[in-house]
Amino acid sequence: MGARQTLLETAHGTLETPFFMPIATRGAVKTLSSFDVEELGSPIILANAYHLWLRPGLEVLKSFGGLHQFMNWPGAILTDSGGFQVFSLEGLRKLSDEGVMFQSHIDGAKMFLTPEACMDIQRVIGSDICMVLDVCSKLPATQEELLEASRRTTDWARRSKKRFDETREGSINPQAKLFGIVQGGTNIKLREQSARELMEIGFDGYAIGGLSVGESHQDACQMLDHLDPILPKDKPRYFMGGAQPHEIVEYVKRGIDMFDCVLPTRNARHGQLYRFVHDDLSKPDFYETIHITNEKWKFSKTPLLTKERMGEVSLGYLRHLFTVDEMLGYRLATIINVKFYLELMRKIRLTIHDS
């Protein structure tokens, strides 16, 4: 029980857990090139199967030999199935046991996504870590709706695993791993059942889905506390969805190994920067966020990143870039925030290692 440190082997590098995955939904971490992400020291990025399926499309990805080649990215790639995106779509969306029918958010074309198709897409992408297609219930949901979503998620997970195993041979990344996704909302019984059913099918790792959707941090912690002794010790666990830095520390304590979060990149575009205040991660005030447009930084010569030449700027200059709306500002803020999350994970790994 508790914080773990281990290694996750992929065809594109060995990853030390716990780690954070910068989000590259459409095949690029916003404002950053693959080279930039490599320079920042991230061994993995997270892309989205649904978005890449629509654009650039499978033909292009096939022709390039997968997303790694397309992006010129040497590290590992995890792909979200896109279930969350499909279920978030407004308008026509029809769910059946077979799969989910929906309209493309690009051109309104009718599309049909099944657990099997989702595996095929991720095989074309060549992901190192594939995610099953799960059913994301719209909250609030009745007990009946939650039960049906749970049943379907398990059924789809079984079909995903079958297709994944059948398509390993001849795929561009035969070492790829497949993760199941534990659902069940904040219902402890449903969560436990979901976890046990997925473990019976057997996955390379287990994601906790359906959290970080508005429930309290305490509820999320409670759920993880409950799942910790149930999930297999020797398989990586991935907390899906956003988490603030101090929440990540708490989730790591509860056995989580992998994180993604839109906050460092999204906040960067709004001029909100993360920075460390002190080194004691056990206190939630170990970091702060500053608003770069604040008048008080106008004359600040404080350097922001001293080790990365591509980010060597002062607070005052960065403030100026935001004030005059220069795109470079978003890029530099992104570099700063992504580096912060990567550095946070490095500090967490050191803490686990030393304890």
Next chain:
Amino acid sequence: MGARQTLLETAHGTLETPFFMPIATRGAVKTLSSFDVEELGSPIILANAYHLWLRPGLEVLKSFGGLHQFMNWPGAILTDSGGFQVFSLEGLRKLSDEGVMFQSHIDGAKMFLTPEACMDIQRVIGSDICMVLDVCSKLPATQEELLEASRRTTDWARRSKKRFDETREGSINPQAKLFGIVQGGTNIKLREQSARELMEIGFDGYAIGGLSVGESHQDACQMLDHLDPILPKDKPRYFMGGAQPHEIVEYVKRGIDMFDCVLPTRNARHGQLYRFVHDDLSKPDFYETIHITNEKWKFSKTPLLTKERMGEVSLGYLRHLFTVDEMLGYRLATIINVKFYLELMRKIRLTIHDS
């Protein structure tokens, strides 16, 4: 007469002419950091005194010890006086012999710009090459208007030189140079008179202003042909305003040493990329522009920049970035286009050297 190759000494490096200056109006080449511009190999950038005067303002620049420190830029800086920007402002703008009264485009505040103030601003910026404040006539203009603009330009040039000399001592960049600006529209007599009057005052270099404002390439060439034997051989000459690559080749032949142009950065943001077709610069078809969003690049694996790791992408991937509106696309296209202009100048220098 004709193409020249020489060295221009500044406190921030020795520049080989002819050279191109990427535009960093507000203290940043759009989407690029100072480090990026350095990596691309540009020894100089062009900033704008008027824009920097308004934001971040002189207090901030003073506090940082000038624009070089503010931007963390080790190379040379030329500053446009901002005359062109002030004269382009809509609304209240009142010109007198003393200077020009106008409203800030940021907050509508009334501001008064004089030739002397313009020197003081550029001294605070710490520019390596300062430009005098000139009078840009609105075209079409009557003969009388052109004459008056010409008279004022010379008068202001004289006052600029005086103030510049008086403020050298104690300035942060005592090695700074001051350039006069030859005006006179497409009137050969006025141009010649403007040049002779400026030469009498004596400047470190001579800019040709008021071209690239809608006149034909032939007219511009004719003007340069006429000025070439008049302007001193041993002083650098700067063609102000945009020029397409094949036009730059023609202007170099007519004795021009320095260029700036908004096209590489602006076109980049519209997905228009420059690339070389062949090495014979004497033929105007030595380059082409391609539209990255064109369907035909969808599957293209053609690499775009092979020497710069920060720009190592394929046409197909860059097209995807533009299609899904990822900011990274603008950045990569800017890198490609700025590199093209820098490479063009390198080729031109080699050609002059070998001839």
